[in-house]
Amino acid sequence: MNILSYQHWVTDFYKKRSWYELDTFIRINFLTEEVGEVSRAVRALEIGRDRPDEDELSRQKKLENLKEELGDVLDNLFILADKYGISMTQIVENHKEKLVKRYNDN
Structure with missing residues:
Protein backbone atom coordinates (compact mmCIF):
# COMPACT_ATOMS: atom_id res chain seq x y z
CA MET A 1 0.00 0.00 0.00
CA ASN A 2 1.38 3.42 -0.86
CA ILE A 3 1.39 6.43 1.48
CA LEU A 4 -1.57 8.21 -0.10
CA SER A 5 -3.72 5.07 -0.12
CA TYR A 6 -2.96 4.50 3.54
CA GLN A 7 -3.73 8.11 4.42
CA HIS A 8 -7.18 7.74 2.82
CA TRP A 9 -7.75 4.38 4.50
CA VAL A 10 -6.75 5.54 7.99
CA THR A 11 -8.81 8.73 7.62
CA ASP A 12 -11.89 6.67 6.70
CA PHE A 13 -11.19 4.27 9.57
CA TYR A 14 -10.94 7.11 12.08
CA LYS A 15 -14.10 8.74 10.72
CA LYS A 16 -16.08 5.48 11.06
CA ARG A 17 -15.05 5.25 14.72
CA SER A 18 -15.80 8.99 15.33
CA TRP A 19 -12.15 9.56 16.28
CA TYR A 20 -11.53 11.93 13.39
CA GLU A 21 -13.84 14.58 14.81
CA ALA A 44 12.88 -1.78 26.78
CA LEU A 45 14.93 -2.83 23.76
CA GLU A 46 18.08 -0.91 24.64
CA ILE A 47 18.43 -1.03 28.42
CA GLY A 48 15.42 -2.95 29.68
CA ARG A 49 12.79 -1.86 32.15
CA ASP A 50 14.14 -3.45 35.37
CA ARG A 51 10.64 -3.83 36.80
CA PRO A 52 9.97 -6.79 39.10
CA ASP A 53 6.22 -6.38 38.48
CA GLU A 54 6.65 -6.93 34.71
CA ASP A 55 7.60 -10.08 32.87
CA GLU A 56 10.69 -9.74 30.68
CA LEU A 57 9.69 -9.94 27.01
CA SER A 58 11.72 -11.58 24.27
CA ARG A 59 13.55 -9.32 21.84
CA GLN A 60 11.02 -10.29 19.15
CA LYS A 61 8.09 -9.25 21.38
CA LYS A 62 9.84 -5.97 22.16
CA LEU A 63 10.33 -5.32 18.44
CA GLU A 64 6.66 -6.12 17.77
CA ASN A 65 5.69 -3.64 20.47
CA LEU A 66 7.93 -0.97 18.93
CA LYS A 67 6.36 -1.54 15.49
CA GLU A 68 2.89 -1.21 17.00
CA GLU A 69 3.76 2.02 18.80
CA LEU A 70 5.44 3.51 15.72
CA GLY A 71 2.24 2.72 13.81
CA ASP A 72 0.20 4.59 16.41
CA VAL A 73 2.49 7.61 16.00
CA LEU A 74 2.15 7.44 12.22
CA ASP A 75 -1.63 7.26 12.38
CA ASN A 76 -1.77 10.41 14.48
CA LEU A 77 0.53 12.18 12.00
CA PHE A 78 -1.60 11.03 9.07
CA ILE A 79 -4.77 12.31 10.72
CA LEU A 80 -3.21 15.67 11.63
CA ALA A 81 -1.96 16.10 8.07
CA ASP A 82 -5.36 15.19 6.66
CA LYS A 83 -7.16 17.65 8.92
CA TYR A 84 -5.04 20.43 7.41
CA GLY A 85 -5.42 19.16 3.85
CA ILE A 86 -1.81 18.04 3.54
CA SER A 87 -0.99 14.71 1.95
CA MET A 88 1.74 12.66 3.56
CA THR A 89 3.19 12.27 0.07
CA GLN A 90 3.63 16.06 -0.06
CA ILE A 91 5.28 16.01 3.35
CA VAL A 92 7.72 13.27 2.35
CA GLU A 93 8.58 14.93 -0.96
CA ASN A 94 9.00 18.40 0.58
CA HIS A 95 11.10 17.05 3.42
CA LYS A 96 13.36 15.13 1.05
CA GLU A 97 13.82 18.28 -1.05
CA LYS A 98 14.69 20.28 2.06
CA LEU A 99 17.31 17.74 3.14
CA VAL A 100 18.84 17.49 -0.31
CA LYS A 101 19.10 21.30 -0.56
CA ARG A 102 20.45 21.65 2.97
CA TYR A 103 23.09 18.96 2.66
CA ASN A 104 23.66 19.03 -1.13
CA ASP A 105 23.25 15.27 -1.14
CA ASN A 106 21.32 13.14 -3.58
Missing part, protein backbone atom coordinates in the same frame (compact mmCIF):
# COMPACT_ATOMS: atom_id res chain seq x y z
CA LEU A 22 -11.65 15.10 17.86
CA ASP A 23 -10.07 18.54 17.99
CA THR A 24 -6.49 18.85 16.72
CA PHE A 25 -5.33 19.87 20.20
CA ILE A 26 -6.63 16.55 21.49
CA ARG A 27 -4.97 14.76 18.57
CA ILE A 28 -1.63 16.41 19.50
CA ASN A 29 -2.03 15.04 23.02
CA PHE A 30 -2.63 11.56 21.58
CA LEU A 31 0.47 11.96 19.43
CA THR A 32 2.52 12.98 22.46
CA GLU A 33 1.23 9.97 24.39
CA GLU A 34 2.16 7.64 21.54
CA VAL A 35 5.65 9.17 21.22
CA GLY A 36 6.10 8.42 24.93
CA GLU A 37 5.11 4.82 24.25
CA VAL A 38 7.72 4.66 21.47
CA SER A 39 10.28 5.94 23.96
CA ARG A 40 9.28 3.25 26.43
CA ALA A 41 9.51 0.55 23.73
CA VAL A 42 13.00 1.71 22.70
CA ARG A 43 14.09 1.79 26.32
